[in-house]
Amino acid sequence: AQKITQTQPGMFVQEKEAVTLDCTYDTSDPSYGLFWYKQPSSGEMIFLIYQGSYDQQNATEGRYSLNFQKARKSANLVISASQLGDSAMYFCAMREGPLTGGGNKLTFGTGTQLKVEL
Amino acid sequence: DTGVSQDPRHKITKRGQNVTFRCDPISEHNRLYWYRQTLGQGPEFLTYFQNEAQLEKSRLLSDRFSAERPKGSFSTLEIQRTEQGDSAMYLCASSLSRADNEQFFGPGTRLTVL
Numbered sequence: 001a002q003k004i005t006q007t008q009p010g011m012f013v014q015e016k017e018a019v020t021l022d023c024t025y026d027t028s029d030p031s032y033g034l035f036w037y038k039q040p041s042s043g044e045m046i047f048l049i050y051q052g053s054y055d056q057q058n059a060t061e062g063r064y065s066l067n068f069q070k071a072r073k074s075a076n077l078v079i080s081a082s083q084l085g086d087s088a089m090y091f092c093a094m095r096e097g098p099l100t101g102g103g104n105k106l107t108f109g110t111g112t113q114l115k116v117e118l
Numbered sequence: 119d120t121g122v123s124q125d126p127r128h129k130i131t132k133r134g135q136n137v138t139f140r141c142d143p144i145s146e147h148n149r150l151y152w153y154r155q156t157l158g159q160g161p162e163f164l165t166y167f168q169n170e171a172q173l174e175k176s177r178l179l180s181d182r183f184s185a186e187r188p189k190g191s192f193s194t195l196e197i198q199r200t201e202q203g204d205s206a207m208y209l210c211a212s213s214l215s216r217a218d219n220e221q222f223f224g225p226g227t228r229l230t231v232l
Contacts, residue, residue, distance in 0.1 A: 004160075033219055043207060045161070045223035052219065091160050095219075104213070105151065105174065106221060108160030 003027065004092050004109035011114050013082045020067070021077040021112045023092030033095040034075040035106065036066065040088045048090075051075060082116045089113050120144060122224035124210050130230045131200055138196045139227045143212030150193050151211040151221060152185055154178065161209055167193060168215060200231045 005024045013019035025034065036048040051059045051066045059066040067076040079086055090113075093106040123142045131137050143150050148169050153161035164183070165175045169190040179185075182200075187193040197204055207228050211221040 035219075035221075037223075042225070043228070044225045045209065045211070047220050047222065050219045093160070104149070104221075105163040105166055105176075106153075106161070107163070110158070110160055 002109075003107045004094055006092055006109035006112050008112045009110075011112055012117060013079075013114065014117055015084060016081055018078060018080045019082055019114065021079070021090050021092075021114065023075045023077065023109060025073050025075060025092075025094050027073075027094065027096050029096045031097060034066070034068070035093040035095070036064070036075075036077045037091045037093060037108075038086075038088045039091060039111070045091070049077065079114075084116050084118070087114060087116045122210055122212050122222050124208075124224040124227050126227055127225060128228045128230075130232065132232050133200060133202060135200055136196065136198045137200060137229065138194055139208055139210075139229075141193045141195070141210030141212075141224060143192070143210070144222055145191075147212035147214055147222070148190065149213045149215050149221075150187055151213075152193070152195050153209040153211065155207040155209055155226070156205075164195075197229075200229075202231050205229055205231045 032053045034051045038046045049059050049061045049064045051068045063080045065078045089111045091108050091111045093108045095104050125140045151166045152164040155161040165185050167187040182198045185195045207226045209226045210224045213221045
């Protein structure tokens with residue numbers, strides 16, 4: 001089974017609108033972390049937001065928020081007030097195991113290509 | 119610039135040649151990761167170091183791949199006898215072990231094997 005599933009290969013949104021990018025995950029580890037990264041056409045992975053499995057509140061970072069539904073194993077990214085510069089590939093990723101443990105490698109989904117239109 | 123840097127940014131080589139990539143992490147970061155990203159896919163974990171110790175290697179890392187981090191600072195990834203299937207973006211990331219909720223990525227090295 002895929003550990004990270006992103007079912008939207010491509011999304012379009014109008015400038016200034018909000019958009020939700022879907023991510024579901026699969027793990028049996030009670031301690032894990034969920035990440036969203038943005039990858040513009042230049043190729044660099046830009047960290048956006050992080051949610052720990054034991055965090056009580058949904059993470060927010062500026063215009064980014066993570067809609068964490070633990071029972072559904074979903075961690076959707078919400079971008080508010082979309083801007084043209086938000087056009088990029090977006091990846092959801094998971095770290096399994098406690099934050100202070102070893103490893104902490106990330107497992108990525110296949111990404112969602114977001115296009116912001118005027 | 120104090121971010122993660124990678125060199126070279128692009129490498130074109132012929133099948134069978136050896137290539138070596140370098141990654142310089144953020145200076146105080148003790149963890150360093152290598153990932154590989156092929157077209158249309160998310161990055162896949164290859165290996166990671168804590169200081170100079172290589173603590174985990176993916177099954178993706180065949181015997182032709184070797185990585186080092188000799189003094190716990192920069193790292194190199196070498197691919198011997200390259201194959202066309204090695205064509206990909208090779209990404210390096212670094213983090214602090216006490217704050218591994220954020221891995222900072224470099225710009226990547228794009229390898230093309232002809």
